[in-house]
Amino acid sequence: MDVLYFAWVRERIGIPKERVETSAATVSDLVAELSAREDRYAAAFADISALRVALDQELSDFDAPLSGVREVAFFPPMTGG
Amino acid sequence: MRIVVQEDPFDLGAEANAFAEGSAENGAIVTFTGVVRDLAGGDLDVMEIEHYPGMTERALTKIAQEAQARWSLGDVLVIHRHGRLSPGDRIMMVATAAPHRKDAFEAAEYLMDYLKSRAPFWKKEITRSGAEWVAAKDEDEDALTRW
Numbered sequence: 001m002d003v004l005y006f007a008w009v010r011e012r013i014g015i016p017k018e019r020v021e022t023s024a025a026t027v028s029d030l031v032a033e034l035s036a037r038e039d040r041y042a043a044a045f046a047d048i049s050a051l052r053v054a055l056d057q058e059l060s061d062f063d064a065p066l067s068g069v070r071e072v073a074f075f076p077p078m079t080g081g
Numbered sequence: 082m083r084i085v086v087q088e089d090p091f092d093l094g095a096e097a098n099a100f101a102e103g104s105a106e107n108g109a110i111v112t113f114t115g116v117v118r119d120l121a122g123g124d125l126d127v128m129e130i131e132h133y134p135g136m137t138e139r140a141l142t143k144i145a146q147e148a149q150a151r152w153s154l155g156d157v158l159v160i161h162r163h164g165r166l167s168p169g170d171r172i173m174m175v176a177t178a179a180p181h182r183k184d185a186f187e188a189a190e191y192l193m194d195y196l197k198s199r200a201p202f203w204k205k206e207i208t209r210s211g212a213e214w215v216a217a218k219d220e221d222e223d224a225l226t227r228w
Contacts, residue, residue: 057133073133075133081115
């Protein structure tokens with residue numbers, strides 16, 4: 001699946017987008033998997049209460065299943081308007 | 082309904098005029114314009130607005146559709162910019178047309194409340210002393226509870 005990062009999550013991880021091969025069942029499982037990779041991921045995901053997640057461009061939550069999902073995006077709370 | 086996400090400036094007068102043209106059934110037209118505010122006390126050089134192409138348009142469309150379902154509206158317009166903006170620049174506008182003004186005002190407020198915390202935009206303030214992401218405010222989240 002494609003994993004996208006925005007705003008300070010993107011800056012902390014250092015890339016806007018990557019292709020991830022994973023068997024993670026839920027968003028939380030994917031976060032744990034990414035955090036175990038490298039410090040920059042662990043730093044970005046240190047406090048998931050400060051993060052939001054979208055699955056296939058719809059806001060979702062960290063308990064949501066990933067089966068069939070093609071695009072996951074992590075970002076801080078939005079500040080539009 | 083018209084949803085526009087663009088980097089370029091928009092012409093507020095031309096957009097408001099075009100939106101107001103046409104239907105005589107809508108007795109009320111409300112427009113709201115958001116402007117880049119210098120919260121850094123005269124220090125703000127640039128406001129950078131990042132967004133999530135694809136999801137942004139979807140989220141704005143969904144918010145506008147919800148407004149149309151809740152109020153009796155003739156039309157809805159949302160324009161939101163991204164990229165590098167300067168203090169005083171217009172970031173975004175919403176316009177609502179309705180037979181009655183209560184619907185037009187309430188729908189415009191609803192659009193603004195949802196746009197602030199449910200449309201994937203992120204603001205970064207660049208000042209002489211550095212760059213900082215604008216944090217979401219609790220009051221913006223709280224504003225949604227009244228709807």
